[in-house]
Amino acid sequence: MYGSQVPRTVCSCLAVLTSLVLSTPATSHGAPVSAEKPATHKIDFEKSVRPLFVKHCQDCHGPDAREGGLRLTSRKNILLRNDSGEPAIIPGNSKESLLLHRVSSRDESEQMPPADAGTRLTQQEIQTLKQWIEAGADWPTESEEPKHWAYIPPVKSPLPEVNSSFRINNAIDAFVAKKLSQQTPPLAQSPQASPARLLRRVSLDLIGLPPSPEDVIAFEKNPSPAAYEKYVDKLLKSPRYGEKWARQWLDLARYADSNGFQADQLREMWLYRDWIINALNADLPFDQFTIQQIAGDLIPKATLDQKIATGFHRCTTCNVEAGVDPEENRVNQIFDRVNTTGLVWLGSTFECAQCHNHKYDPFSQQDYYQIFAFFNNTPLEVKQLGKSVTFEVTGPKLAIPLAKEELKTREQLTAERLALQKQLNQRQKDLKTAWSEWEETTLALLENSEEAGKIPANVRKSLRTEAEKRTKKQTTALTQYQQQQDAEYTDLDQKLSQVREQLTALEPDSTLVMVEMPEPRMNNIFKRGDFLSKGAAVTPRTPDALHPLKTNATPDRLEFARWLVARENPLVARVTVNRWWAQFFGHGIVATQEDFGSQGDAPTHPELLDWLAVEFMDHNWSMKQVHKLIVMSATYQQSARITPELLEVDPYNKLYTRGPRLRLSAETIRDNALTISGLLSTKMGGPPVYPPQPKGLWRHVGRNAPKYLTSTSEDRYRRGVYVIWRRSAPYPSFTNFDAPDRGACVINRSRTNTPLQALTLLNDPAYVEIGVGLAKRLATKGLDSDMTDRERIKYAFRLCVAREAKPIEVDHLTKVFEQELKYFQDHPQAAQKLIAADDRPEGVGASRMAAWLYVANILLNLDETITKG
Template sequence: MRMYAFQCMRSVICCPPIMLATILCTSSVCWSDSISATKPIVKQQIDFEKTVRPIFVKHCLDCHGPDDREGGLRLTSRKNILLRNDSGEPAIVVGKSDQSILYHRISTQNEKEQMPPSDAGERLSSQEILTLKQWIDQGAHWPTESEEPKHWAYVPPVKNMPPVLKGEVRINNPIDSFIVEKLRSQETPLSQAEPASPARLLRRVSLDLIGLPPTLEDVIAFEKNPSPKAYEKYVDSLLQSPRYGEKWARQWLDLARYADSNGFQADQLREMWLYRDWVIKSLNQDLPFDQFTIQQLAGDLLPQATIDQKIATGFHRCTTCNVEAGVDPEENRVNQIFDRVNATGLVWLGTTFECAQCHNHKYDPFSQQDYYQIFAFFNNTPLEVKQVGKSVTFEVTGPKLALPLDKKAEQTKDELTKQRLAVQTQLNARQKALVESLPKWEETMLALLENSEESTKVPVTVQKILRTNSEKRTSKQKKELKSFQQKQDKAYSTLEKDLNRIRNALKAFEPDTTLVMVEMSEPRMNHIFKRGDFLNKGAAVTPQTPDALHPLKTNRKPDRLAFAKWLVARENPLVARVTVNRWWSQFFGHGIVATQEDFGSQGDAPTHPELLDWLAVEFMEHNWSMKHIHKLIVMSATYQQSSKVTPALLEVDPYNQLYTRGPRLRLAAESIRDNALAISGLLSTKMGGPPVYPPQPKGLWRHVGRNAPKYLTSTTEDRYRRGVYVIWRRSAPYPSFTNFDAPDRGSCVINRSRTNTPLQALTLLNDPAYIEIAVGLAKRLATKDIASNLSDRERVTYAFRLCVARKPKTEEVDLLTKVFQQELKYFQEHPQAAQKLISAENRPEGVGATRMAAWLYIANILLNLDETITKG
């Protein structure tokens, strides 16, 4: 009943003025006049605290208070009551109760429209209605603009001094001080876990910083000297590695919804890989995060913008684009702007802005007007689809950036272009000559047809055309005859072949392109869309930032550049917190704020608020350096703890929210494959360039749609390159990635899920790519120091350490050696099975097919271990 009444309230709020006037005339106005007749309006000033606030508390705040925002209305401050609600109008018009929706709704006699609804509470008395009427007419005076206390996330972070701790404790940096203080403050004080073993620690930090395992040589060297200095030196080498950017780009590309295809049914491919390469390069260079932000949101608007800064704007060109038949281009464009606003809110502000697309945010201090004012910053880019001819289909267009060629390539291209023009000129001349000689050629051909042997060289259809009077030939016949004549002419055929050769050569010099943002010279008009419907325009708005956050300071007309600078201003309470929290979650499996995408009132409170604020300020004070924060985290004693867990710890800290132990997490999808490739020795370190096509099961790209692209499996080292370079088609992402929880990237993904399913084990055991990786590892094991005659147990130990870094236990070596010997015996008894399993090219010199087949079984087992795909 309450919901039904609320819907009625919405319908009246949204009524056209004429209809609303009619409703009011038949209900509230007549009734209020009768009240006025019986009790004259009191002239003294209404005391808000004594008379108005009690009415709101008694009748209204359950539905329109700090915890709820029915109809987009909160009665918690004068600012809120003057804010446009879900109808697009404010609840009151100051000084005019007769034009105020709030007054009409409390005074109407219509039970379906009156507020509060009959099932929600007691109706206002006539005196209370008169009091609110007078209060509105007198100017709606509110003695204070303060609402409920500000939510912690909207208060700028302060860098408190780390607590000073006494007693036996490992404090490597301030992170540990905050963590240990929390441990000690528990009802039953807790202590730090013991340090992780050197091998486990080195593997953990290597997987975290570069997404690849350490070499066995590095592990053995660190085991001999596991000093803090040796560890720091190794951390510094990882931070300087080009592999660092490749690893951390994966998370950012999830946020950017990066893909190599448009999305939706057709899901055709497009060029965006230059943006992916820019992200990797920027992370490797430790581009300050404020500049990293500005360039992606508004690099094109920077003075004398460089090519790289323009490429960076691909962040917001990664949106999906619908090119299906019958699509409304304007609706498609608006949906892309919605996506840009929503992604910006999630990535930088940890805010669910999309809630305000159709109405005022129910819980956080962001209104629908705020939403469309931010929308206005992004609404000045051109259409990004165009119609294909006169058909009902579309293709992706919009601003593209072409990379300039180097000087030598440009010269070669110019020379080839000249050759093409020259050959084309000759071909045109020859074509004209053939047209002029057509009658004579026809006579010759007709004479030829009289010779039965020669006539067999002429197609039957052409013979029929030649025997048809020229005036009676159809256009199709004339075209076919002309084509046959050209093919018969050696000069024409030679020129045509030359032209095709030159054209193919020119293709190698076509510049690489990428989608970018460009601002239109004439800005669009901006409106609030009622209920989020782009066809139902409400009040006009201009680009502006939310009142709940710091003010926009700019000397220029507000645009995307001004917005980007506002976003990373030091006064912003959210950006630094949201960013360091997201990184923290990558190291520990969850953020200090668990709801990484929601720092609002409905999100989780931080488990360690002082630490979060300390990290946020530290981040800004150190030139927004990502690598600085990452080094702080991995150098902390908290990070270096053992991940062993006891029943007692599981009882008091089951999800490790207090950090009573080190992190133990399954690797991300791309890292699982990268880790396996590195272990097998197959990994290619080639960087950048167009996406690659590693092996996958056949037929996965077959689907309903037009011009479906083909999956052309790479045959060079590209099939062994890192996961960040693998082709990402939204309708069919790389299957092993999907099985390990990779998203389709149709929208911004803040945090991937982490599941455990049988499909994952089946992938590692049977997927063609992982079989190939297992063969590579088997070859590595079989040929290890082949001249020194290592024993099977030594090779098993070597294999085990390659996969998990630590030394295996005796029983583990015993078990694996027994499996190897059993399989070896089987294949020696069945040599044909071994030869079928191991192809000739995968049999190294000096190693028979039977031993290779047995080592393949060991490799397959080790690559499928939980410990192999887990950092711990």
């Protein structure tokens, strides 16, 4: 990635415009170049011009370098706008061609090539170059390097023939097995994972939750391919599927419930999050999934859901700090939209071209701002608060219409509010009329010390102050006290407050969406990415390096979205299936998920990647179909056990010699633990929730800071996808397990191991509650039967890691339980302090609950519990 400034190296100056224009360019020897008309004979490019470029310019402007945004490798490249915003030559006009000016210049700071980079051109060479430009800069043969693999549309290769010793469930296995057989010496697949581990793996992968012990035991009794497929189909139909896979997409969409930056106030975006979950559960074809998020508002007769979907590009951060330049803020948001679109759908680092031509990939700065133009027809997204220097988020919002019953209730409550307000106003007038009598009566009470003591001190002082000498504050205090003492007034005021609360609860939910302005904006290249430094004008257009945009009209965001998911696009399907593959196996077939360009990694299994991409498109862009293909493959179902031999030949499992073994994501660790404890709520959708977290984390500098009001209902136990996401302070246990702040698009989360993670699982308030929940589940299991504590421990193992516990593991945990039980029986006060009265189920004493809590904590903190293997 490149920053907003390109170093001003001597070499890069070849493609930078300067304000100095010499009327009589000179040769390197100082002699003026002849102003006469160049000779009319044709310049042979191959014999006279190409050798000149190779001799003097190749190191800085050849196929491996693009200093100043210029490559002298083809006519197309030399005519491309370089970092200055202008082309190096203008065919037929040598006088206005920057290239000729620079090679002829006397100024050492701009003459090309610089003294330390090569020999200067002779007068004859300059004359040759001038004649070539004047004659039209003919370039008979293109000398571009071969097209990068990622820009060639994928095709399905025939399935390779492989040795019968391999387990081949589908095409994935054929391609992987072929690669294994080509190694020296040839490699074999690992055995299939045990039924319990396989069922837990696929359940965590597809719905982000572990299987029940009952499902595991049933599958162990019949671990047939048919039984496995039936279970996979059940997972794919589960509403939990969308909740699990939404997490990855929300990282891409940089979804959050706050604006970002210093103030980081909250905003409503959760309707977009719910749209993602519902779309994934419905297996909305990915091409429509894309179009609706980028341009749902422009679809003819757009539905409410299609408009909500455009929240994808309203998830950008928004700066509302004092002194913000609203236009700069808007432009930065569009930069983010272009960059995010490039990363998510094209696997391309577009941001490199924000300030200069991409140095490695075939995207110019002009390409960047032509894409920018598709998103540039949007209104300002902040507004000034009155005459202050502060702002608030605005821009297009969509209010969700209320149901008929809600509208009727709202009308009734509104009428009731108006009636109550009218009665309250009348009562205020009545009290004002009776003021003198009330004041006299209340003053009389002051003579009685017992009655006077019931009157607030500020009211007593105000009453004793002469009326004409009372301050406004004193008068207000007396008025309020009079109203508070009036039963009729207080009754009306209380009823009015209740009605207002009911009306507030019926306020329609809203969400930020995209809309087009009626009048299009002008679009320009920004020199060096500076929005105040406008260069050449551009219009909406897609990069020439990719497939053409099929439209004759002025294209808009909808045309751009359709162009993205056209069959001819060589990138979208590849990038998407590769990202999903990485979620299952821990790394993509292309390791650099965000970069499919020339600086990214080559695919380890290119034929497999292309086969999956075409299969994806051929099956109506179905996400679930691709996911089922992956989990049904023998490659996925392999044991994750690693041997010394495999560690030697395939340490990072790039050849897929074994199944995946990965630490769970932050949200899944919590969801998994909640499921194990029996606390998980399956309630779907709605505003974000506030599970327990350490106090004081939301305290920060800034105005109107929101408060963290911990949920008290089942909301505190809902899935991680619904947890409030404040960018300046994301949920702490998620942060400790590598969740991003979502200030920008995140393609692939890091995966670390730190002491903080162990401390989180042991001490975080949410995980302490989860531990108590599991202890309660174990302590009450089989109370109405003859279930032993040893059997409860076996059941706990099934809950936590799915597999059957080994005898040595049961022995150890039984010993721990008995030791802790004896301690707490000898120290009942310690048990009562550890286990609150509300957490002691009937029939289970505090000592037993405390002992089970120790066992629960051990199991919840096992590496195996937080790992998919």
